[in-house]
Amino acid sequence: MIWLDLMLVGLILGLAWRCVHAIELMEAVVVFVALGMLVALAWARLQAPDAALAEAAIGAGLAGALLLATLRQLPAQAVRPQPLHWLWWGLWGLFGVTLLWAIGSILSTPVSLMPWVNTHLPEAGVSHPVTAVLLNFRALDTALELAVLLWAWMAQRALGESPDTSFHPVQGRVLATAVKALLPLMGLVAVYVLWRGSSAPGGAFQSGAVLAAAWLMLWLADLPGLDPRRWSVRLGWLGGVMVFFLVGLLGLVQGIGFMGYRPDQATGLILLIESAAALSIGLLLASMVLASLPGIKGRRA
Amino acid sequence: MTEWGLAALVVWPLLWGALTLVMPVRWAALPGVLGGVFFGTWVLTWAPQSVALGGWLPPLGLSWRLDGVSQFMIALVAWVGGLSSLYAWWDRSLPSAFWGLWLGVWAAMNALLLTADVFHFYVTLELLSVAAVALVALTPGPAATRAAFRYLLVSLTGSMLFLLGVALLYGRYGVLDMLLLRDAMQGDGITALALAVMTLGLMAKAAVFPLHGWLPQAHAKAQTVVSAVLSALVIKAGLYGLLRLWLDLFAPLTSQPDSQAGWVLALLGTVAIFWGGYQAFRTPALKPLVAWSTVAQVGVLVLALALMVEATTRDSDGLTETLWRGWVWLVAAHALAKAGWFLAAGTVQKRAGETRLAGLGVALQRSPLSVFAMALAVVSLAGLPLSMGFLGKWWLLSLAWELQAWLWLAVSLLGSLLTLAYGWRVLNLGLSTGHGAEPLTPQAPLQTVPTRLDAVALILSALSVLGALGGYWYWEAGA
């Protein structure tokens, strides 16, 4: 199997090189999306299916959508690469060698937090260690990461971008019908992924990605769903962060401490958080993509 | 009870900031700011402590650590932030999106100052960067956008470097908690590399020379109040990180008696002092001048850090009370003074409808409060008595003296003089009547800007001066 890994890594390196070395932006973006897929594959090989799923959905999928949408709004412009001095290459090489040499020293250092995770997994309310770490042991990380997403969206709005739901690029009864038929299925998938996250790879991020896709489809089919003027949508943006922190404060009330759950309630609370988080992530990601679409820009301009 | 307070430090501004999306903005902002100030002040009364979040003790869980440094820094954020908010409240030209972003910055700062986990530190840095970049971009126009993008890119690069360091550390020690890391720390190559990489990451965020290129544009183009909080507070996050890394987390490595990396920091600080000062002296516009001054002042703080590192190599006490108190005092002096200066500069520019110094003469003369605020700010930044900056400089010079570090001692003195030189450029204009050789350029009619804006700037600057009277309380409070 080492050949497969080598090939994969080789491909990844090649694509990465291609991406930063591309002369045309389009090529760079496409290669970047492809790189995301390959990286996801590699992570799957690295026994990290959660990360792989998230990378595939978010890192490759949604990022690709955002990039392509942006690219269309940029004037056709050739990349003018910066020539680099040989000294720079020397430094680069030295830097690389140092990094490689340093990492070489810890190749076989068997340190990890896994024993701790395993010890406390029973109290965590979920059986999937990654979810336990994300939503219990290091819950604040996740909460703030949701905040980062929310604030990125806030920033995007501050830049004057907002999903314009009055404009629909693709319309048609067939599509609407198809979407209507597909939507419950996607919802089901999202719920499943979420649910599964407590015991196996999957969870709020992946589920959120699915939801984002669903919302985008809703929009494509000219169905009501993402109007930012709607309170439900706005509340949906904040939902993840709000619920997360309110539950965190609940821990304080219960005397377990900030961001803590009583073991018996842990499962339920985590599920609650994950649901809210998935909804928020889905809504935010979909809104981001939607807000970045070129048609709107073009029409406004 | 204090755990509630600690949680509130992060949760309160964050939640109200989020709520600005669904509420009338000012309704959400007001409680957010007031609460922020309240909790940020209250924090001074709490005992230093560690809190394991969710009851999960490190290394498994995250923990917060409230010690003297973070206590005072949080209070500083609260006060400078609170007063800047007052300015923002009265500044009619500010877009309402400011408030949500600003509360995000506030929450991120508090979280960053509290955390004792290297990865969580990265997350808070990112939250901070995202909100701060968006704040810069609040100003319309390509210049601001370009500045914001550059800021974002440098910031992201810095974050990535920091994360690389975190990865290396985790790979080497298998823990993320700072205290545990410190205890486990070995003086081997990978640790050194991790420190180097993380240092560079934070330097990029703190605009330490030579990674300062983004700052003058970003801070000069931003809205007045944004410049103030960015210069006064946000870059301090990076510097705080440097303090934590060099004097706490990696202390076993850096404080070895034969450690010699400190002088690189000192050198960078020195170059920053001179380069920033030189640029501030020759830049033609007011806000860039103030922004370049920040580059120079960051240099001073880095130089101070280097000296502190050196001090820890000399005796085994580590980060002593005197050391961190002095440094935080310097930070506070700079934060207050710089906020005051930026607010005053912005107000004057607004009044003049003009940014070039040469065109500001009349506006300066019509804004005595602002000129006074700038004067006080310069006094404090340059370390003239009797200001916070002066006590800070006294501390710095004493430290340099104890280390017999003559070169750096001279550098910090020269830095003060440079500060005075570029500060003089502004104040001189405020006193010039412009007969003869250097006529004041004919003015567009002055804009009406409420005087209370000048007053806020003056309060901040005055605090940076009068704060000196609290020096004894500050130094003795913990001793």
Next chain:
Amino acid sequence: MSGMHLFSTLWIWPLLLAALLALPAVRKGSGSLLVIALLPGWSLWGLAWTATPLDWHQAWSFWLLGAHWRLDALSHAWLGLTLAVWTLAALHSEVMVACNRARYAVFFLLSLSGSLLWVLAGDAVSFYLGFSLMSISAWGLVMHEGTPKALRAGRWYLVLALIGELVLFVGVVARAAETGTLRLADWQALPGTDWVLLCLWLGLAIKAGVPLLHVWLPLAHPAAPVPASAVLSGVMIKAGVIGWWLLLPGQVLVETHWPQAMLWLGLLTMLYGAVFGVMQTDPKTLLAYSSISQMGWLIWGLGWVWQMGAPEVGMLWLSAFALHHALVKSGLFLSVGWLKAQSQMPGWQRTATWLGVGLLALALAGVPLSSGDWVKTALKVQAAGVAHQVSGVGLWLGALATALLMGRFLMVLRTLDTLRPVQDAPDRAGLNPWVWLSWWLGIATAWGWFVWQIQAWGVGYAPSWLSGLTPLFVAVLLLWVWHRLRLRGPAVAPGDVLVWYEWLWHLLARPLHQGHLRWHHWQQSWPRRLQTWYGRVACWFSRWHTRSAKAGRNAQSEWAWLMGAMMALVLILAWLLMSPFALDRLTFWVG
């Protein structure tokens, strides 16, 4: 007794009057003010006769550095001398000073105050104060007429007076520090360091007209208004010698070379004044040289007094000589004023004036039965025992010199006769007989005073016919011969060596001034040169800026640098952190 308590305030009265001159009303009557200023002085002088022995003392602790006043027999004599000369001058000022009378009065009063002050002073600081006040204010009198000649005279007077002042100050301070007291009585008894004494001597020597330091005299006297010349010659130059007496430790100088040096110096001065005096053509200049010559007698006398070691009596004799000279010389100076106005006089008055001049000249030349002969004879008799270093021949030569000068003076006056009345003699000068009479009164005093003095002191007087008349005859003979042969004496500009001084000054002043200019230029230019240097650096910088700005037209170029810097710094930091011993400790280069 009230006089005893008030005598120390005597000098304040003229000052008050001077202050009163600030009032325009008073300014008009400034002439009479001068006389009024002297009245308290005269009354005190008279009052002092009632006290025997006269020894009044008073101390003012509040004053300056603590003042001490005294009036004893000696100072009483000086007081009389002072008052007499000043009174004559005051009276004549009324008729012989025309313009700027108020200003003249101010300086007159100040100077008068100063001379009263030093007469009464019992401590060094008060003496110094009075001396300075007198001599500096006299500058206003010297340059009063404002002509270029007067200005030149005033400048030289002031320069020398100031140098004298300051040298004296140094001497006084050092002496005060040395002795720890300011009382003049103590100073006279305590030995001192040579350079300190020399400072004191030098400071006063300028006033006393010692050769080479005398240059101001021949300039100032002719330039000043006539009454002012009278005061200069009558009082001020005496202050130098009396100052020596007061400030130098006469009682302990016996063993030193000081007395001997003074004796020879005296002789030298006598002859010096005469030699250069006869070469003059202006009567007042000539009189000035005569004063120098006469000061030689005083200097010689002081040397003798010091040599005696018990000087009080000798000093009285010296004072008598001083008084004689003061009266006669001021009379002579005033006579020049009268003679200038003779064209306005009736015939008898003109004759009487010439008679007065003759009497004065004879008295000065020391004709037997005159005051001049009396004091000189007495001095010689008194000195006979100790003054063997300077032989009688010397003194005889001195007397000859005086006689020659007087003869020459009369000859020069004759040429003055042909002059038109000068501007500064107002019409009424000849018409004020009271002032003229006062002049005659002065002459009478000079002649009558010694008779009375002989009785008062109870010393005998044998007119020295031979030694008194021979110089006179020789002088007349010489002058006659000279006149007959129509010899043109070498003419020397007033102030003789002054020419050399001025030449020296120009020699020095040019390079000094140029040096200063060069220094000044250098001083002014170095900031500019610094600026050019700075400018060059700044220029270089800005060129660099523009170049980098051009290069950075696409904002990305910076990133190559940035990433390079980052990697380099990471490498440096990591390397330094990893291998602390690989490099010598660079940190903190010192220490």
Next chain:
Amino acid sequence: MSQSIWPWLVLMTSALPGLVIFFIPETRRTLRSLLNVGAALVKLQLVGLLLLGLYAGESYHWQLPLLPGLTLSLKVDALAGLFLILSAVLWLLTTLYAIGYLEHSPHRSRFFGFFSLCVSATAGVAMSANLFTFVVFYELLTLATWPLVVHRGTPQALAAGRVYLRYTLVSGSVLLLGAVTLHALVGTPEFVPGGYVSDADVAQVWLWAVFVLLLIGLGVKAALVPLHGWLPRAMVAPAPVSALLHAVAVVKAGAFGIVRVMFEVFGIEFAADLGMADLLLGLAALTIVYGSWRALFESDLKKRLAFSTVSQVSYVALGVALAGPLGAIGGLIHIVHQGVMKITLFLAAGNYAETLGVHKVSELSGVGRRMPWTTAAFTLGALGMIGFPPLAGFVSKWYLGLGAWEAEANWVLAVLLVSGLLNAAYFLPLLYRAWFESPPAQWPQAQRLSRVFETHALLLFPPLVTASLVVLLGVLAGLNVTSLGWVQWLVKREFAL
């Protein structure tokens, strides 16, 4: 040590009015003047009371700890009292003068505000009880005077301000460096007669380093050659500023600092042992002669006076450096005497400029006729400077001379002599011009400021008062209540005689 509120009050009597004045509208002339003069009177009274108290043996001490081991400490001792009373008296007079001088000029509130702050800083310098506090107020003084120097705002004024700042701020840094170094070596205890350095176990080279740093720091304000360059250039300031700057505030702060450092930091005997006193003596002598020399060649009246200040202020340093009680008396007393004399000269020069537009020496011809009173005051000031008895300057020179003998530095007497000559050489021609030359047909810029007096009454009386002080301080020097008595008393304490 018990806290006494008095020093603080002295500080505040000028600082608070100063701050208030900033906010008084430009047009409220009466209110501002009342406040100014009232504050000055209150301060004068306060200082007077303090002096009485001091004489009765009271001590006044006020402290505010700022850092551990670093205290803002104010103390009124005899030395402080000397400087305080000088500044209080001259402040009152100069304020009156300034009210008249600036009658119709703009920015008066700003001017008087900074003027008061400047006096406050001076009082702070006077009362500083340790080196740290001294540094603080010393720098504050720089900051408060700069706006005054550039008050007119013309390019020349701004340029002068730049030079002024360059010198003073750099020297401030050096002073700070010295203070920090000393702090690190022996801490920063209170000033104490006899000094606190001599007991410390510190290498001599360090003490020398500290001394040189402090000397450079103080020497700039005290205008020691070659650090004097700012002073003549700062002459573009309005007359009251120059007057105060030269007489009391800035140059005296430097001189006073030298006194404090020599007497109460190093201890004069210790300083003399190490040879520091000799260095200072040499510098002071050089400055005295050089300043006078330069004054000779200045054609601008105020500049000539400025160089005269350069020369005269060093008398203070000279007296101190003589390292004996008599010299000390001479130096200390000159703080007061030079102040009174120089302020007289500057106020008179201001009168000429304001009334007649006369700025150059060459334009002075005949001013004595046009403005006799002013010229009389000027004359007294000038004669005092030369050192004529019985004026104030004579007393200073006298004690300096005695001190020189006492210190066996007889060459100093020669310095005094040369300086006196040069002083006369640059002052007497002025007097001659003023009194004896005839006035021109038209003055450069004459204005009628008063119907009764030769100039505005507020311009006329302050110089007259100071001129009479010049006379009184000399004439009545023997009285215990005048400067000499006070200085003798304090020197006795300083030298523990």
Next chain:
Amino acid sequence: MNEVVYLYGALGVVLIGFYGLARAGHVLQQLLAVNVMGAGVFMLLLALATRHTPADAVPQALVLTGIVVAISTLALGLALIRRLAVEARQAEKRSDQEALHD
């Protein structure tokens, strides 16, 4: 043993990200380069996690967090790039109009 490949590969990706940042000729490409660098760092974390069996969950959680953070910043960066483009267009239009007026 496989993780070694990924470990070194991850570092390679990081280095390529560095190179990309320095070389990039367009802001978008710079943003991509940072994200490439980010992918490398994430891969490094995950590869380090596999030294333990079963794979360490903590780095995986960190990477999940990191991915969301990365997409947030990417979105922000792209928004800024879009606005740059809009403003550039506006500026162009303005200068065109000015040219017409002139």
